[in-house]
Amino acid sequence: MLDPIELLDILGNENRRRILQLLSFRPFYFNEMAKRLDVGPKAVIDHLEMLERAGLVECYQEQGRRKYFRIARRTVLEVAVSPHSYGVRAYLSEDAPKDDSGFEEAEASLDLKMLKDELLGLEKKRYELRELLAQIESREMEIKQRASSVAGFRAENQLESEIMTALLCGGANSSELATRLEVPEAVVLDSLNKLKERSAVHLRGQQWSI
Structure with missing residues:
Protein backbone atom coordinates (compact mmCIF):
# COMPACT_ATOMS: atom_id res chain seq x y z
CA MET A 1 0.00 0.00 0.00
CA LEU A 2 1.29 3.43 -0.91
CA ASP A 3 1.88 5.88 1.92
CA PRO A 4 0.89 9.35 0.62
CA ILE A 5 2.64 11.18 3.47
CA GLU A 6 5.89 9.32 2.75
CA LEU A 7 5.56 10.15 -0.95
CA LEU A 8 5.03 13.82 -0.12
CA ASP A 9 8.20 13.83 1.97
CA ILE A 10 10.16 12.11 -0.81
CA LEU A 11 8.92 14.48 -3.51
CA GLY A 12 9.63 17.47 -1.28
CA ASN A 13 13.27 17.22 -2.36
CA GLU A 14 14.02 19.11 -5.60
CA ASN A 15 16.75 16.73 -6.79
CA ARG A 16 14.48 13.70 -6.37
CA ARG A 17 11.82 15.48 -8.42
CA ARG A 18 14.43 16.28 -11.08
CA ILE A 19 15.48 12.62 -11.18
CA LEU A 20 11.87 11.50 -11.74
CA GLN A 21 11.42 14.13 -14.43
CA LEU A 22 14.56 12.89 -16.17
CA LEU A 23 13.48 9.25 -15.95
CA SER A 24 10.10 10.15 -17.44
CA PHE A 25 11.87 10.54 -20.80
CA ARG A 26 13.88 7.30 -20.82
CA PRO A 27 15.95 5.01 -18.55
CA PHE A 28 19.32 6.36 -17.33
CA TYR A 29 22.26 4.92 -15.43
CA PHE A 30 23.20 6.81 -12.27
CA ASN A 31 26.48 8.37 -13.50
CA GLU A 32 24.68 9.71 -16.56
CA ILE A 45 22.66 6.99 -5.52
CA ASP A 46 21.12 7.99 -2.17
CA HIS A 47 18.15 9.61 -3.91
CA LEU A 48 17.65 6.60 -6.18
CA GLU A 49 17.71 4.19 -3.23
CA MET A 50 14.99 6.23 -1.50
CA LEU A 51 12.88 6.39 -4.68
CA GLU A 52 13.38 2.66 -5.19
CA ARG A 53 12.27 1.82 -1.64
CA ALA A 54 9.14 3.88 -2.22
CA GLY A 55 8.41 1.87 -5.37
CA LEU A 56 8.70 4.89 -7.68
CA VAL A 57 11.74 3.68 -9.62
CA GLU A 58 13.33 0.32 -10.35
CA CYS A 59 16.71 -0.77 -11.69
CA TYR A 60 17.56 -3.39 -14.27
CA GLN A 61 20.69 -4.68 -15.95
CA GLU A 62 21.13 -5.52 -19.63
CA GLN A 63 23.41 -8.49 -20.38
CA GLY A 64 25.90 -7.83 -17.60
CA ARG A 65 26.26 -4.15 -18.41
CA ARG A 66 25.69 -1.14 -16.18
CA LYS A 67 22.53 -0.82 -14.12
CA TYR A 68 19.78 1.38 -15.53
CA PHE A 69 16.96 3.05 -13.62
CA ARG A 70 13.43 3.71 -14.86
CA ILE A 71 10.00 4.70 -13.57
CA ALA A 72 8.56 1.58 -11.93
CA LEU A 77 -0.47 11.42 -5.70
CA GLU A 78 -3.37 13.77 -4.98
CA VAL A 79 -3.62 16.58 -2.47
CA ALA A 80 -7.01 18.18 -1.81
CA VAL A 81 -7.18 21.42 0.17
CA SER A 82 -10.31 23.43 0.93
CA PRO A 83 -11.33 25.94 3.62
CA HIS A 84 -12.68 23.09 5.77
CA SER A 85 -10.70 20.02 4.78
CA TYR A 86 -7.33 18.62 3.85
CA GLY A 87 -6.63 15.24 2.32
CA VAL A 88 -3.82 13.31 0.66
CA ARG A 89 -4.05 10.02 -1.19
CA ALA A 90 -1.78 7.94 -3.41
CA TYR A 91 -2.65 5.05 -5.71
CA LEU A 92 -1.50 3.22 -8.82
CA SER A 93 -3.14 4.23 -12.07
CA GLU A 94 -4.84 0.83 -12.43
CA ASP A 95 -6.40 1.38 -9.00
CA ALA A 96 -7.76 4.80 -9.89
CA PRO A 97 -11.12 5.63 -8.26
CA LYS A 98 -14.09 5.26 -10.58
CA ASP A 99 -15.08 8.89 -10.15
CA ASP A 100 -11.67 10.15 -11.33
CA SER A 101 -12.35 9.85 -15.06
CA GLY A 102 -11.42 13.49 -15.51
CA PHE A 103 -7.99 13.13 -13.93
CA GLU A 104 -6.15 12.31 -17.16
CA GLU A 105 -7.83 15.23 -18.90
CA ALA A 106 -6.78 17.57 -16.09
CA GLU A 107 -3.24 16.16 -16.20
CA ALA A 108 -3.08 16.73 -19.98
CA SER A 109 -4.30 20.30 -19.53
CA LEU A 110 -1.60 20.89 -16.93
CA ASP A 111 1.08 19.49 -19.27
CA LEU A 112 -0.20 21.73 -22.08
CA LYS A 113 -0.06 24.79 -19.84
CA MET A 114 3.50 23.96 -18.78
CA LEU A 115 4.54 23.58 -22.43
CA LYS A 116 2.87 26.86 -23.31
CA ASP A 117 4.63 28.66 -20.46
CA GLU A 118 7.96 27.20 -21.54
CA LEU A 119 7.41 28.32 -25.13
CA LEU A 120 6.53 31.82 -23.94
CA GLY A 121 9.69 31.85 -21.84
CA LEU A 122 11.80 30.82 -24.83
CA GLU A 123 10.16 33.50 -26.98
CA LYS A 124 10.99 36.11 -24.32
CA LYS A 125 14.62 34.94 -24.26
CA ARG A 126 14.74 35.09 -28.08
CA TYR A 127 13.48 38.71 -27.97
CA GLU A 128 16.05 39.61 -25.29
CA LEU A 129 18.76 37.98 -27.40
CA ARG A 130 17.74 40.01 -30.45
CA GLU A 131 17.85 43.19 -28.38
CA LEU A 132 21.29 42.32 -27.03
CA LEU A 133 22.57 41.50 -30.52
CA ALA A 134 21.29 44.84 -31.82
CA GLN A 135 23.07 46.65 -28.97
CA ILE A 136 26.30 44.76 -29.67
CA GLU A 137 26.15 45.56 -33.39
CA SER A 138 25.45 49.22 -32.67
CA ARG A 139 28.33 49.47 -30.19
CA GLU A 140 30.62 47.58 -32.58
CA MET A 141 29.86 50.11 -35.32
CA GLU A 142 30.59 53.01 -32.96
CA ILE A 143 33.92 51.49 -31.91
CA LYS A 144 34.95 50.80 -35.50
CA GLN A 145 34.11 54.37 -36.55
CA ARG A 146 36.02 55.83 -33.62
CA ALA A 147 38.98 53.51 -34.15
CA SER A 148 39.03 54.34 -37.85
CA SER A 149 39.11 58.03 -36.98
CA VAL A 150 41.97 57.54 -34.51
CA ALA A 151 43.86 55.43 -37.05
CA GLY A 152 43.51 58.26 -39.55
CA PHE A 153 45.49 60.57 -37.26
CA ARG A 154 48.44 58.15 -37.21
CA ALA A 155 48.35 57.54 -40.96
CA GLU A 156 50.17 59.75 -43.43
CA ASN A 157 48.04 58.79 -46.43
CA GLN A 158 44.81 57.02 -47.40
CA LEU A 159 46.42 53.60 -47.88
CA GLU A 160 48.00 53.63 -44.42
CA SER A 161 44.61 54.58 -42.95
CA GLU A 162 42.92 51.70 -44.79
CA ILE A 163 45.61 49.27 -43.63
CA MET A 164 45.21 50.26 -39.98
CA THR A 165 41.41 50.08 -40.26
CA ALA A 166 41.69 46.58 -41.76
CA LEU A 167 43.91 45.50 -38.84
CA LEU A 168 41.37 46.65 -36.26
CA CYS A 169 39.50 43.33 -36.48
CA GLY A 170 42.63 41.22 -36.01
CA GLY A 171 46.08 40.47 -37.33
CA ALA A 172 46.79 39.59 -40.95
CA ASN A 173 49.79 39.00 -43.19
CA SER A 174 50.71 41.29 -46.05
CA SER A 175 49.22 38.96 -48.65
CA GLU A 176 45.84 38.91 -46.89
CA LEU A 177 45.85 42.69 -46.56
CA ALA A 178 46.75 43.11 -50.24
CA THR A 179 43.84 40.87 -51.26
CA ARG A 180 41.42 42.63 -48.93
CA LEU A 181 42.45 46.13 -50.07
CA GLU A 182 42.98 45.14 -53.71
CA VAL A 183 46.43 46.71 -53.71
CA PRO A 184 49.72 45.06 -54.86
CA GLU A 185 51.39 43.27 -51.96
CA ALA A 186 54.67 45.14 -52.49
CA VAL A 187 52.88 48.46 -52.04
CA VAL A 188 51.10 47.21 -48.91
CA LEU A 189 54.35 45.85 -47.48
CA ASP A 190 56.09 49.19 -48.06
CA SER A 191 53.33 51.02 -46.15
CA LEU A 192 53.42 48.45 -43.35
CA ASN A 193 57.14 48.94 -42.86
CA LYS A 194 56.68 52.72 -42.68
CA LEU A 195 53.92 52.30 -40.12
CA LYS A 196 56.15 49.93 -38.18
CA GLU A 197 58.94 52.50 -38.05
CA ARG A 198 56.50 54.90 -36.39
CA SER A 199 55.32 52.10 -34.01
CA ALA A 200 51.81 52.34 -35.46
CA VAL A 201 51.77 48.60 -36.27
CA HIS A 202 53.69 45.56 -35.05
CA LEU A 203 55.00 42.43 -36.76
CA ARG A 204 55.00 39.04 -35.01
CA GLY A 205 56.15 36.27 -37.29
CA GLN A 206 54.22 36.87 -40.48
CA GLN A 207 51.31 38.61 -38.77
CA TRP A 208 50.86 42.36 -38.71
CA SER A 209 48.69 43.90 -35.95
CA ILE A 210 47.85 47.22 -34.36
Missing part, protein backbone atom coordinates in the same frame (compact mmCIF):
# COMPACT_ATOMS: atom_id res chain seq x y z
CA MET A 33 22.02 11.25 -14.31
CA ALA A 34 24.69 12.83 -12.11
CA LYS A 35 26.19 14.59 -15.13
CA ARG A 36 22.82 15.69 -16.50
CA LEU A 37 21.65 17.07 -13.16
CA ASP A 38 25.06 18.38 -12.03
CA VAL A 39 24.71 16.46 -8.75
CA GLY A 40 27.37 14.29 -7.11
CA PRO A 41 27.15 10.55 -7.90
CA LYS A 42 26.90 9.63 -4.19
CA ALA A 43 23.92 11.97 -3.74
CA VAL A 44 22.22 10.55 -6.84
CA ARG A 73 4.86 2.28 -12.43
CA ARG A 74 2.39 5.05 -12.95
CA THR A 75 1.69 6.43 -9.51
CA VAL A 76 -0.86 9.12 -8.70
